[in-house]
Amino acid sequence: MELKELFNASNVNLDLEAQGKDEVLLELINLLHLDEKAKEMLFKMLKKRENLGSTGIGKGFAIPHCRSLVVDKLNVAFARQRQGIDFNSIDDKPAHYFFLIVAPPVEISNYYLPVLGKVAQFCKISDITSRLDKLTKVEDFLKLLADSGS
Amino acid sequence: MHESQLRLLMFLQDLLFLQKEMQDFQVVEKYEEMGFPLDRKEKIEEAIREVTEQLDRDLYHRFQQLAKKYDRPMAPVKKGVCYGCFVAAPTGSKLITQHKDIIEFCNHCGRILYRTD
Numbered sequence: 255m256e257l258k259e260l261f262n263a264s265n266v267n268l269d270l271e272a273q274g275k276d277e278v279l280l281e282l283i284n285l286l287h288l289d290e291k292a293k294e295m296l297f298k299m300l301k302k303r304e305n306l307g308s309t310g311i312g313k314g315f316a317i318p319h320c321r322s323l324v325v326d327k328l329n330v331a332f333a334r335q336r337q338g339i340d341f342n343s344i345d346d347k348p349a350h351y352f353f354l355i356v357a358p359p360v361e362i363s364n365y366y367l368p369v370l371g372k373v374a375q376f377c378k379i380s381d382i383t384s385r386l387d388k389l390t391k392v393e394d395f396l397k398l399l400a401d402s403g404s
Numbered sequence: 405m406h407e408s409q410l411r412l413l414m415f416l417q418d419l420l421f422l423q424k425e426m427q428d429f430q431v432v433e434k435y436e437e438m439g440f441p442l443d444r445k446e447k448i449e450e451a452i453r454e455v456t457e458q459l460d461r462d463l464y465h466r467f468q469q470l471a472k473k474y475d476r477p478m479a480p481v482k483k484g485v486c487y488g489c490f491v492a493a494p495t496g497s498k499l500i501t502q503h504k505d506i507i508e509f510c511n512h513c514g515r516i517l518y519r520t521d
């Protein structure tokens with residue numbers, strides 16, 4: 255499963271307006287287009303997951319993730335917030351780039367951990383933040399994923 | 405806001421799956437290799453306790469019994485079929501016809517049913 259196959263105009267937001275960690279999570283969840291109750295549950299679950307250790311992996315990236323019964327397939331979203339958000343990241347730096355990854359507890363294809371791994375790899379590409387900063391359209395983001403071999 | 409018992413059970417199930425993951429050394433190692441610190445794994449027990457306290461005792465007991473029998477005590481119902489045992493749920497199911505947050509058990513395998521659509 256390549257990352258570029260998972261993203262599209264409906265689950266990418268390059269101009270996130272959220273101002274805090276909770277708001278970021280809520281806006282990311284909105285990109286999954288679930289019903290209200292599923293959104294609420296997912297938010298609670300992602301918060302509990304964050305409590306075990308922040309998903310802010312540094313360099314401006316955060317990758318909130320969890321498994322939940324509220325989805326029946328792997329769901330992803332990406333968002334960029336220009337000003338930066340305090341996400342309790344491991345390097346104490348604000349987070350600007352957010353990937354959300356949500357999967358059901360049991361998947362036949364078992365994409366969850368491999369996709370999480372691919373996203374984490376993508377975040378480690380040396381000049382990736384400057385390239386993400388330059389994006390103006392969703393299509394550019396999809397192209398960046400493709401060009402990076404993700 | 406008062407949450408339905410079904411939603412609480414689903415949340416509990418999610419937390420239990422997460423707890424199971426956190427107890428799997430290989431999975432934790434994978435997460436840590438990816439760059440995710442898991443320095444407060446024990447917080448999961450607290451979360452599980454919080455949810456369990458809000459559950460109806462009898463329902464929780466039944467859930468525990470099912471959890472002894474099955475890896476997944478809860479199963480989604482899709483197109484009228486329980487995805488735990490793959491036998492069709494009864495046609496009179498309110499969960500299916502009205503999409504209510506009600507507790508229904510599969511007539512065949514006994515799992516607690518939920519919907520994702």
Ligand SMILES: [Zn+2]
Binds near residue numbers: 489
């Ligand atoms: Zn069944």
